[in-house]
Amino acid sequence: MLPVTLPKILFWTAFLSFLPISELRGGIPFAMAQGIPWYAAWPFAALMNALVAPICWLFLSTLHRLFLRMAWYEKFFNRFVERARKKLGEGVEKWGWLAVAAFVAVPLPMTGAWTGTLGAWVLGISRKRTLLAVILGVIAAGGIVTMVVTLGLKAFEFFVKRV
Numbered sequence: 001m002l003p004v005t006l007p008k009i010l011f012w013t014a015f016l017s018f019l020p021i022s023e024l025r026g027g028i029p030f031a032m033a034q035g036i037p038w039y040a041a042w043p044f045a046a047l048m049n050a051l052v053a054p055i056c057w058l059f060l061s062t063l064h065r066l067f068l069r070m071a072w073y074e075k076f077f078n079r080f081v082e083r084a085r086k087k088l089g090e091g092v093e094k095w096g097w098l099a100v101a102a103f104v105a106v107p108l109p110m111t112g113a114w115t116g117t118l119g120a121w122v123l124g125i126s127r128k129r130t131l132l133a134v135i136l137g138v139i140a141a142g143g144i145v146t147m148v149v150t151l152g153l154k155a156f157e158f159f160v161k162r163v
Helices: 007-017 024-033 040-050 052-061 063-068 070-093 099-103 115-120 127-163
Strands: none
Touching: 007 024, 007 040, 024 040, 024 127, 040 052, 040 127, 052 063, 052 099, 052 115, 052 127, 063 070, 070 115, 099 115, 099 127, 115 127
16 A cells, blocks of 8 residues: 655645535544644635635636536525525625624535535625635634544544443
């Protein structure tokens, strides 16, 4: 078996942290399982996940207009937008961009940086406030995921020693 090198670990951590499906929920546990300490895994994965906001915003403000001409993309995008509006709309009306930060901070499926950025764009929140909201949300979500993984590893070690 080939040894896993640090550049490979960092690549896969970044890749998992950037993917819409896994985001921090995949990047941080992967890095920690490969031996990266939590205090390095959390900021690295959070940075990679926070890059979603400017890249997603850039896509939405440029290439999105071209892709809307394709029927399959328009159908997919409209369904995704409707879901984002339902999840974020009421909270944003009451709390503004902080609702986006809170939404991104919940490390559950479909509540990460991708959906938060899309929802903020759809609801007309400025780019600057969206970026701030996503960064704050990603930092909080990374902290939650890191604590859960760390506690899970400690519990696993405890029970393995007892057996």
